[in-house]
Amino acid sequence: MLNRRSLLTALAGLAAAGGFGALPALAAGKRRLPWRNWSGSQQCLPEARVAPATLGELQELLAGSSGIIRPVGAGHSFSPLVPTDGTLLSLSRLGGISALDNESLQATIGGGTRLGDIGQPLQDAGQALLNMPDIDEQTLAGSLATATHGTGSGLGCLSSFVTGLQLVDARGDVIECDADHNADLFQAAKVSLGSLGVITQVRMQNMEPYRLRRETVWMELEDILENAESMAEQHRNFEFYYVPFSGWGFTDSHDLSNEPTGATDKADPNAGVMTLKSVRDWMESAPALRRFSLSTYASFLDKEVTVGNSWSNYANERNVRFNEMEYHLPRESGLRALREVIDTLESSHHEVFFPLEVRFVKSDDIWLSPFYGRESLSIAVHRYFEEDYQPYFRALEPIFRKHGGRPHWGKLNTLNAGDFRALYPHWDDFAEMRQQMDPEGRFLNSYLSRLFGEAGV
Incomplete structure (x- = not known):
């Protein structure tokens, strides 16, 4: 059987023969544990x-x-x-599942629990999260604070599955909130940037345990773009990736399944990314030869199928570090924006090798959710952690903004308070709630103080 990485290396060798601001400096002083x-x-x-x-x-x-x-x-x-x-x-010591209601299929989970530590215990108790992101290292509270999401046109971000919250305010008082008690606080706290209080307990709406059949299929870019909307409706979870300078990408879909667990041979995604880096290094100045090598390689790749428990099938192991910018766009304009992004990338940024990631997310009514009031298509772009992300992100951000994009709260962007106010109908409502909850601004660092108009801290 042809070794995939050897094939690409051979092709590349043959072809080769023919305003985001600087990283913050460490503060002076004798302090421990940076x-x-x-x-x-x-x-x-x-x-x-x-x-x-x-x-x-x-x-x-x-x-x-x-x-x-x-x-x-x-x-x-x-x-x-x-x-x-x-x-x-x-909150690493305030984790775990503390309560279960198998009649309503709800569970109360500590805010410090890692997402990857929820799946098996929850399954053993007869429940499963409705959806998960593709990285499960995050804590539950941190995921909610930034509106972390998976993919699926009929599925919202993680915060949309929350039915109740316990948080501790700056005075040390414990406050419970849900749709019927402290309802405005609940709408604010489900996506709060960690600025209202410390989320200690989360009540999640779940479902019975389920298996997913995951299929990864390589396709030419134009075929993906032509079918993306229909595939997003056809599959429970659907996303796709585009490999720069290849003309090819791959679709990643999940559907409910009763099949036995098992998997076909799978490529190592981390090794794949580093191979793309090597190809970039060899042929950055020869995009036509780079495209030939990558497209020929992609045409040899087989479909991958994995059937597993839901929580084990969602997550990918990301060992190659990167910096990321992600914008959530109105779904109706998302693919047009993507074409502009690819054109800009391939005309001016030959240094980029990380694939673009495109996901679909259902709308919600959470005050600071980037998915508030609209069905969304999310586009994520990445740069290798040792390389300068600024020129690339600076070139793409105006495209995202032109199409009405809202940035992921946990990803790099250059927006200020005025920009966010224009994007979020409930921005001032949230700011007022934040002032009520934390009038002294104890949960605000310098960045959040600028966003919410407080004096610098």
Whole structure:
């Protein structure tokens, strides 16, 4: 059987023979335990790092301290939501499933629980999350704070499955909210950027455990674009990727299945990304030869099929680090924007090798959800973590904005408070709720203070 990576390497060798601002500097001073996010694009030297083990400890910490405190999850966000010179608060010791209702298929889960630690225990208890993103390292509270999403035209972001929240405010008071109690706070807290309080418990609407049949199919780009809308309606979950300078991409679909678990041979996506980097290195100045090599390689790739429990089938292992920008566009204009993105990428940014990722998300009514009031198509672009993302992202962001895009809260963007106010009908309602919940701005770092018009902290 032909080795895929060897084929691409041979083809490439044959062909070759023929305004986002600088990364923040570490603050001066003798402080311990510097913090960096997963990609290294955000960093800080906090005065303290704390991880309370009980609700009571958290209350005591908040009530008995002063200064800025920022909740931190797994560090998988790229935007400057976390960095502070004050206190970083981890909920890593406040996790796990604490209550189950198998009649309503709801479960109460600790905010510090990693998404990847929810699936098996929840299945053992007779439930499963309705949907999941393609990375499961994030904490539940962090995922909700940034409106983290999977894909599926009939499925919303994770926050849309929340039926109740427990949070602790800056005074150490515990507040419960849902659609019937503290309803406005509930609409604000489901996507809050960690600025209202510390989310300690989340009640999620789930379903019975289910299996998914996942199919990955390589296709020419024009065939993908021609069929993307219909495939999004045909499959429970559907997304697609485009490999720059290839003319090819692959579709990734999930559907409910009763088949036995199993899988065909699968390519290693991390090795694949690094192979794309090698091809870029060899042929960055020869896009035609690069396209020949990549398109020939893609034409040899077989369909991959995996049948597994839902929670095991959603997630991909991402070991190659990157920085990311993602915008959520009105679905009706999303594919037009994508064509502009590809044209700009392939005409001016030969240094890019990471595939583009395109997903579909259902609308919701959450105040700061990027999917508020509209069906959305999300486009994510990436740069290798050791390379400068700024020129590429700067070139693409005007395209996303022209088409009415809203950025993912956890991904890089250059928008300010005025820009967000124009994009979110409930922006001022959220700001007022934030002021009520935290009048002293204890949960605001410098970035959030600029967004919500507070004095610098």
